[in-house]
Amino acid sequence: MEPMDIVGKSKEDASLPKATMTKIIKEMLPPDVRVARDAQDLLIECCVEFINLVSSESNEVCSKEEKRTIAPEHVLKALEVLGFGEYIEEVYAAYEQHKVETTQDSLKGGKWSNGAEMTEEEAVAEQQRMFAEARARMNGGAIAPKQPETDRSLES
Amino acid sequence: MRQAGRYSGMLCGGLSGRSGPHSLPLARIKKIMKKSGDDVKMISGEAPIVFSKACELFIEELTQRSWMVTMQGKRRTLHKDDVASAVIATDIFDFLVNLVDNNSSNSMDNPEDISS
Numbered sequence: 001m002e003p004m005d006i007v008g009k010s011k012e013d014a015s016l017p018k019a020t021m022t023k024i025i026k027e028m029l030p031p032d033v034r035v036a037r038d039a040q041d042l043l044i045e046c047c048v049e050f051i052n053l054v055s056s057e058s059n060e061v062c063s064k065e066e067k068r069t070i071a072p073e074h075v076l077k078a079l080e081v082l083g084f085g086e087y088i089e090e091v092y093a094a095y096e097q098h099k100v101e102t103t104q105d106s107l108k109g110g111k112w113s114n115g116a117e118m119t120e121e122e123a124v125a126e127q128q129r130m131f132a133e134a135r136a137r138m139n140g141g142a143i144a145p146k147q148p149e150t151d152r153s154l155e156s
Numbered sequence: 157m158r159q160a161g162r163y164s165g166m167l168c169g170g171l172s173g174r175s176g177p178h179s180l181p182l183a184r185i186k187k188i189m190k191k192s193g194d195d196v197k198m199i200s201g202e203a204p205i206v207f208s209k210a211c212e213l214f215i216e217e218l219t220q221r222s223w224m225v226t227m228q229g230k231r232r233t234l235h236k237d238d239v240a241s242a243v244i245a246t247d248i249f250d251f252l253v254n255l256v257d258n259n260s261s262n263s264m265d266n267p268e269d270i271s272s
Contacts, residue, residue: 014187038236055192069198083248094209
């Protein structure tokens with residue numbers, strides 16, 4: 001293998017992970033069915049080509065609507081145009097479910113972040129306050145309060 | 157590179173329909189999308205999620221159609237030619253015809269390839 005093959009993510013065509021694909025394929029078939037390796041490879045290539053096709057069409061749909069970002073709606077429209085309209089309902093359902101799950105996750109995260117919703121400056125200020133409190137506690141415990149340097153210089 | 161299994165789990169959170177917890181990695185899908193053309197627009201964060209599900213459905217349909225061909229041949233192993241047959245037999249898979257044709261050029265089912 002040439003060094004470029006190892007390093008080069010740019011020149012190499014992105015493909016889908018074989019292990020994940022194999023699992024998905026196998027789960028769709030009866031357990032005793034075997035899939036030849038060349039068939040697996042071909043299925044993966046077909047899937048990549050599918051993404052290419054739908055991506056191109058989504059890009060077109062997006063352009064026609066004069067939008068700058070390819071959104072899920074564009075992909076759904078592309079699927080319909082290309083004859084994969086049957087997929088739309090399930091795809092949309094999965095998308096909606098994902099939105100719900102993501103919202104739940106951010107709500108959970110919200111609980112955690114609400115208690116510490118401060119900027120970095122505020123956080124630093126808070127930290128200084130806590131240090132001051134701790135120092136006060138230390139000073140309260142000692143017999144003679146610790147004088148800051150400036151006071152000492154005044155005394156002498 | 158072989159960490160794809162864990163990677164996909166992390167990214168997709170195991171979202172899937174009828175199959176197991178396996179989902180395709182969103183970053184990889186996004187990469188393929190970007191390479192699909194010269195002038196690809198920006199891709200929203202949610203678009204790869206839609207693609208992931210669409211791909212699953214696509215693989216499912218193609219796999220099952222291929223499997224039907226395998227069964228017709230009374231075999232239990234799904235071969236590349238079965239996939240090719242399924243592609244040729246299905247209208248919406250026309251875009252794959254060239255892909256499977258290139259792959260099956262070594263097939264022995266083409267007597268015209270044998271040079272006299």
